Amino acid sequence: MSVDVYSEKASCERLLSVHRWTDKLLTFRTTRPAGYRFTAGQFARLGLEVDGEIVSRAYSITSAESGEELEYYAIIVPGGKFTTRLDAMQPGDPVWVEKLSYGFMTADRFTDGSQLWMLATGTGLGPYLSILQQKDVWEKFQDLVVVHCVRNREELAYADKFDALRAQAQANGLPARLHYLQSVTRESGDDAVLSGRITTLLRDGGLERATGLAIDAAHSRFMACGNPEMVTEVREILRERGMTPLRRTGGGQFVTEDYW
Template structure:
């Protein structure tokens, strides 16, 4: 179970902090559905990361601590760290993580990493961030980073979920981005938010790969079909979506990139939602 801040002294004796790990305080928690929630924690003064990266987090516990990879949903300039999580019944970590309250303690590893970063892409006109479920988290970070608007003419976020309520985190975050003092003006001009659902009726229904292939994405956004000459793509979400979209992009001439070899599209392979 989470440990309250008033028990920090006892916690240090009962649950020794692992090496290369921060112990941070939960600032806020917001539950969106019975499956999804976000939370924010304090940011260590020495912690540095690139927007779009992930970090390992866990809870104080007896025995060997359990850590899981979580994308950082706040931009690199934020004074707090935000995460967006799914609730997994019986999940070794999320079963307890979903019960956290402000004041509880979260363990976070000191090193972040990941491929959903600007450094892994070559220059182009448009940036597409394609997500399903909690795969939107790294893009909540990227779309609030000034670099996204400095590097691209348009920044397109797509988010596909089963039901309309599961899209709300993205809707809220896009709205906050457009009102942000740092990037708001550019976001209002350049940021496009495209949503779809697969089980409940909404403005757009269907898997994102189908909506790309049948021209719906291009029609709704007012942009041409995906083209490696003008577009760069970041992908995060279900493994089925990642695999299908990888095939689709490569068939159109896109090449997969990495931190060591920037190219046309990148995939976060550390985890799936």
């Protein structure tokens, strides 16, 4: 798409900073368009100019709804047009942000339940960072559970952020308890990090043992974001346990989003 055509639906913003977790994982921030609104858990469509044309991709917003800047968590795809360009960018370079936000994986869609389970592989962690920066989610649920599964320990980003969110909630007297579980699939686990895929830990009770919580349709609400194979299997497991997808008309215990 040409720059002129794309500019009709997007705002030209600026790259503010890049934080590299590994050679392939990075967090980047941009300026926020005037009047831009989103609900925590939604994603933005971003555009970069490559050879005179705009290449656009969707990225979940990891910053708070009220943040002055927009933050995203990304993986560099070898040979990918967008991320190859992103990887070479410097602060001050232009990033196009579409004027609308997208997506339905938001915590405010759940009307009941006392536990919110947020399952993620890789950069699927992104939307939960935004959700947990919203005060109302800490007031709505008794237990908030984040499960982040990656291949190797070096890919376990944002641990300090979750510690800070927990401490901030406690300091503000917010009632929910945050359980943050990390898991790796290509290394051995220990007391701090679990070993195994999310779906394996969900099937064999490993997540329940690690949190001390019982999963059931009456109290447990689920979000799953990441690898499409993981998301598909999570849906199957939850259906086996008597749960159904969340619908716009109400009812249901889980909502999912494929992340590539």
